[in-house]
Amino acid sequence: MNQSLIAEAEACFQQSIRFYNGKPVGTVAATEKVLVEEQLNYNECFIRDFFPCGLAFLMQGKRDIVKNFLEVTLGLQLDWESPIKGEGLFAEVRQALLTQDPQNEEWVRPGQGLMPASFLVVNQQEIKADFGQRAIGRVTPVDSGLWWIFLLKIYEKACDQANVPEEKIAHRPEFQRGMKLLLDLCLAKRFDMTPTMLVPEGAFMIDRRMGVYGHPIEIQALFYIALKVGLELLNPEDIQLLDLENRCHRLIKYIRHHYWLDPGLLRRVYRYQTEEFGETALNKFNIYANTVPGWVLRWLDRKGGYLVGNVGVGWIDFRFFTQGNLLSIISSLTTPKQSQAILTLIEQQWLSLIGEMPMKICYPAVSGRDWEIITGCDPKNVPWSYHNGGNWPVLMWSLAAASVKMGQAEIATHAITIAEKNLMKDEWPEYYDDEDGNIIGRQARLYQTWTISGYLVAQYLLQNPQYLDLISFSASPDD
Ligand code: GLC
Numbered sequence: 001m002n003q004s005l006i007a008e009a010e011a012c013f014q015q016s017i018r019f020y021n022g023k024p025v026g027t028v029a030a031t032e033k034v035l036v037e038e039q040l041n042y043n044e045c046f047i048r049d050f051f052p053c054g055l056a057f058l059m060q061g062k063r064d065i066v067k068n069f070l071e072v073t074l075g076l077q078l079d080w081e082s083p084i085k086g087e088g089l090f091a092e093v094r095q096a097l098l099t100q101d102p103q104n105e106e107w108v109r110p111g112q113g114l115m116p117a118s119f120l121v122v123n124q125q126e127i128k129a130d131f132g133q134r135a136i137g138r139v140t141p142v143d144s145g146l147w148w149i150f151l152l153k154i155y156e157k158a159c160d161q162a163n164v165p166e167e168k169i170a171h172r173p174e175f176q177r178g179m180k181l182l183l184d185l186c187l188a189k190r191f192d193m194t195p196t197m198l199v200p201e202g203a204f205m206i207d208r209r210m211g212v213y214g215h216p217i218e219i220q221a222l223f224y225i226a227l228k229v230g231l232e233l234l235n236p237e238d239i240q241l242l243d244l245e246n247r248c249h250r251l252i253k254y255i256r257h258h259y260w261l262d263p264g265l266l267r268r269v270y271r272y273q274t275e276e277f278g279e280t281a282l283n284k285f286n287i288y289a290n291t292v293p294g295w296v297l298r299w300l301d302r303k304g305g306y307l308v309g310n311v312g313v314g315w316i317d318f319r320f321f322t323q324g325n326l327l328s329i330i331s332s333l334t335t336p337k338q339s340q341a342i343l344t345l346i347e348q349q350w351l352s353l354i355g356e357m358p359m360k361i362c363y364p365a366v367s368g369r370d371w372e373i374i375t376g377c378d379p380k381n382v383p384w385s386y387h388n389g390g391n392w393p394v395l396m397w398s399l400a401a402a403s404v405k406m407g408q409a410e411i412a413t414h415a416i417t418i419a420e421k422n423l424m425k426d427e428w429p430e431y432y433d434d435e436d437g438n439i440i441g442r443q444a445r446l447y448q449t450w451t452i453s454g455y456l457v458a459q460y461l462l463q464n465p466q467y468l469d470l471i472s473f474s475a476s477p478d479d
Pocket of ligand 1: 029042046048049204205206207
């Protein structure tokens with residue numbers, strides 16, 4: 001355990017906090033000195049980036065900043081008819097928003113319940129939210145609300161553990177309404193029959209064009225978590241009204257069946273029959289065996305298994321997406337056997353998934369003509385860089401949580417020992433490049449806050465495995 005490194009990380013982490021009307025409300029994405037503020041939005045507080053920060057604060061016993069963050073972001077949620085006045089920072093932010101014009105000539109209003117990707121605190125007095133109307137590529141932050149509701153559950157649990165029930169907030173009318181609006185938006189009926197959630201391109205941590213539209217695994221795992229939190233925190237009439245239990249049950253069955261891949265199943269897909277019609281079809285999505293890429297046959301040759309990146313008509317995205325797989329272990333979306341197999345694969349494929357810096361955001365990178373078509377020739381997403389197979393230290397928190405949960409903490413300990421060799425010396429980069437992640441990302445920000453908090457949470461979890469109770473979900477009745 002590297003205590004001096006932990007102390008250094010804690011000091012840097014402190015620098016990232018931002019205040020609104022005198023209260024700490026969030027952390028900026030990066031505190032690198034030379035940021036060109038107008039060009040980059042790393043001086044904003046991103047909801048997804050705050051998640052590991054919120055965890056770190058709760059593990060440090062600092063509940064107020066997390067509560068403030070949850071109130072502020074709830075105040076920013078799209079909801080123009082709310083009859084609820086609410087309390088605290090929620091009420092302040094809502095009141096301030098009423099004076100801002102939400103209309104924009106070019107864009108239509110997204111559905112109620114959407115939460116912003118990020119917000120900027122101007123002069124500690126004004127909050128400006130970004131729902132994608134300013135973001136690069138104008139991507140929709142589908143994951144924001146899902147991370148928010150996950151953090152809300154963890155905050156409530158932290159209050160229980162600290163025995164301060166008076167600090168709990170989820171029962172307040174504005175929080176009940178916020179959760180309901182969010183789940184309503186996720187459950188809205190669209191042109192789709194699957195229990196998974198359909199999203200546009202770049203709707204989560206990968207917020208650029210990367211062929212991750214449709215039903216990407218990271219969103220499905222977060223969606224599953226949101227449903228479980230709804231079941232835990234919403235009042236019974238709303239649970240019934242939204243039919244949460246039924247959707248949760250269908251989603252878990254569907255993911256475990258259609259997204260799961262192991263060496264045996266892979267061989268079956270490789271020899272799939274096609275053009276099957278009717279209820280008894282085995283190859284339901286009409287996947288042509290020729291679409292099975294060569295790399296996966298070699299990569300998944302021995303042991304282990306994982307949830308594939310995406311499934312659709314005639315399409316399996318065989319890429320391994322780390323966050324979705326680890327969140328599935330943490331939430332028990334995968335069966336205990338499947339969770340074990342994912343960790344086995346990580347161990348088997350240590351060099352490709354962990355390498356010199358835990359860990360790869362997805363594997364493998366797309367290259368050549370695929371890169372041209374899938375990324376739109378994006379120079380930031382060249383093979384083995386950034387979202388296209390870069391290594392992201394923030395993923396350490398999920399790796400630690402998943403391996404502690406499965407009784408294999410040594411995997412995380414080993415990975416973090418590798419990370420520690422360089423993180424501080426390299427000034428906490430956002431991501432690393434190259435097949436084995438040994439070089440600081442070409443356009444990586446330094447002093448990236450979720451790199452720092454991801455490291456801290458991993459360390460806190462290894463020191464005190466009981467923190468896992470905050471994050472993890474118990475086994476599903478379907479196991
Ligand atoms: C980049 C990442 C995104 C992150 C943001 C702020 O846009 O792709 O996941 O939230 O930076 O760190």
